[in-house]
Amino acid sequence: MLNPAVLITRKADVRWLEECLSADMKFFDPAVLMEAVEQNKELFGALSRVFLRICPEIIQRLEEAIEIENLLDTANQAHTLASCMFVVGAIRVGEKLEEIERDARQKTHMFSSVEFVEMKLMLFQVMAEVEHNLLSEIGESAALLQIVPN
Numbered sequence: 001m002l003n004p005a006v007l008i009t010r011k012a013d014v015r016w017l018e019e020c021l022s023a024d025m026k027f028f029d030p031a032v033l034m035e036a037v038e039q040n041k042e043l044f045g046a047l048s049r050v051f052l053r054i055c056p057e058i059i060q061r062l063e064e065a066i067e068i069e070n071l072l073d074t075a076n077q078a079h080t081l082a083s084c085m086f087v088v089g090a091i092r093v094g095e096k097l098e099e100i101e102r103d104a105r106q107k108t109h110m111f112s113s114v115e116f117v118e119m120k121l122m123l124f125q126v127m128a129e130v131e132h133n134l135l136s137e138i139g140e141s142a143a144l145l146q147i148v149p150n
Contacts, residue, residue, distance in 0.1 A: 027122060028129035030137065032089025041137065048134045051088050052127055058084065059123050066116050074111065075104035081123070090126040 030044075037043040058081045065073035078101035085094035096119065103109040111119075 026129055027090050027093050027126045028133065029089035029091070030130075030133045032091070033087065036087065044137065045134060047087070048130050051084055051130055052134075055081070055084055055123065055127055059120060063113070063116055063120065066111050067113050069110055071104045071107060071110065075101045078104065085123075085126065088126070088130055093122050093126055096122075 033047060034044055037047065058077060062074065062077035062081060065077050078097045082094045082097035082101060085091070085097060100111050100119075103111065
């Protein structure tokens with residue numbers, strides 16, 4: 001779950017985080033993906049597995065871009081990850097990634113490594129929820145513990 005002790009510097013991020021924590025909300029809505037695949041459980045499972053396979057690498061690339069303050073790569077990786085989040089129904093997380101992308105492209109705010117810690121926790125929470133849903137809906141596991149980097 002989220003760690004409220006992590007420093008978030010922007011007031012909007014603090015309010016958003018407080019809303020998430022107070023609602024004990026889930027970040028992933030499986031109905032969005034199920035609707036996109038027209039209730040096809042096999043396709044739902046396949047897309048969930050692809051999501052779980054590619055996201056850790058994109059998260060790592062985004063984190064590296066933020067660490068070296070590469071605005072273009074930060075924007076590109078945030079855009080890619082936001083697209084992944086929207087596909088599986090992690091709308092609020094996708095919107096936060098769009099903010100990171102926009103800020104990087106407009107050079108109005110460079111997300112710091114400290115700020116990204118909280119985002120990374122949310123991203124892994126989405127992945128855990130997708131993994132759980134894959135197990136409960138399809139009856140299989142993508143072995144999330146094996147694909148999430150340390």
